[in-house]
Amino acid sequence: MMKLCGFADEIAPxxxxxxxxxxxxxxxxxxxxxxxxxxxxxxxKSVRIEVKSKLKANGMGVACIGSPxxxxxxxxxxxxxxERFKIAVESAEFFEAPMxxxxxxxxxEDGGDMxxxxxxxxxxxxxxxxxxxxxDVTLVHENEKGIYGASGADxxxxxxxxxxxxxxxxxxxxxxxxxxxxxxxxxxxxxxYAVHIHIKDVSAKEDRxxxxxxxxxxxxxxxxxxxxxxxxxxxxxxxxxxAAGQFxxxxxxxxxxxxxxxxxxxxxxxxxxxxxx
Numbered sequence: 607m608m609k610l611c612g613f614a615d616e617i618a619p620x621x622x623x624x625x626x627x628x629x630x631x632x633x634x635x636x637x638x639x640x641x642x643x644x645x646x647x648x649x650x651k652s653v654r655i656e657v658k659s660k661l662k663a664n665g666m667g668v669a670c671i672g673s674p675x676x677x678x679x680x681x682x683x684x685x686x687x688x689e690r691f692k693i694a695v696e697s698a699e700f701f702e703a704p705m706x707x708x709x710x711x712x713x714x715e716d717g718g719d720m721x722x723x724x725x726x727x728x729x730x731x732x733x734x735x736x737x738x739x740x741x742d743v744t745l746v747h748e749n750e751k752g753i754y755g756a757s758g759a760d761x762x763x764x765x766x767x768x769x770x771x772x773x774x775x776x777x778x779x780x781x782x783x784x785x786x787x788x789x790x791x792x793x794x795x796x797x798x799y800a801v802h803i804h805i806k807d808v809s810a811k812e813d814r815x816x817x818x819x820x821x822x823x824x825x826x827x828x829x830x831x832x833x834x835x836x837x838x839x840x841x842x843x844x845x846x847x848x849a850a851g852q853f854x855x856x857x858x859x860x861x862x863x864x865x866x867x868x869x870x871x872x873x874x875x876x877x878x879x880x881x882x883x
Contacts, residue, residue, distance in 0.1 A: 611635035612843035639672030676709030710754035746776035758792025775799040779823030780806035815846035817868035
């Protein structure tokens with residue numbers, strides 16, 4: 607049985623509104639990225655305590671820290687960014703989140719070739735994996751336009767090179783569409799590593815995010831395959847229906863609810879059970 611989680615900062619900046627909408631839609635966990643306009647890595651102690659206590663009071667949890675780690679140019683100082691990564695790990699432990707979302711770096715110049723930095727990307731990923739080797743958390747790499755791991759082939763290369771159960775994949779349908787790759791082509795090779803699924807669909811013709819099943823992400827056949835394989839992890843809603851930026855997106859309560867319902871339609875049609883729904 608799969609579980610629903612979501613980037614609740616797509617609903618509203620306010621924590622109470624995020625929780626209210628998630629409860630109304632059956633989303634049981636946050637992919638915690640932002641509250642009150644602050645990124646999760648910039649929460650002060652009071653915000654951390656408030657988020658954790660209110661989620662617990664409402665029977666909710668944190669599935670993944672939606673960090674921006676790796677969403678910097680490869681030329682930026684590694685030591686400074688690694689310190690930022692340590693905050694992400696500390697956050698995961700504080701919120702009892704089993705996963706941290708990460709990325710695999712931008713080139714020095716927009717549109718530059720990241721392949722020449724392959725060895726450095728792998729070195730950095732291995733350093734992160736080494737740091738968490740005795741911690742109860744897994745890094746999940748999200749495929750993303752412009753980074754090293756934009757295509758399925760490059761994601762697979764990265765996953766195989768690091769070769770650790772602590773380093774897995776967060777499969778994002780919409781992001782593959784944005785780099786002009788059919789997610790169905792990327793899926794077979796990445797399936798063994800896909801421990802986290804991002805629900806985002808994109809219309810290639812319109813180059814914009816759309817509700818699940820309305821675009822070119824081929825969500826339905828992949829979700830059916832996941833279900834047949836016994837996947838019991840999270841489907842994390844990141845709909846981006848109103849705005850999509852480099853570090854966050856926004857949908858608002860009404861469109862977020864629409865996004866959840868579109869996913870549920872696919873699940874009901876195919877006999878995919880969702881926990882708590």
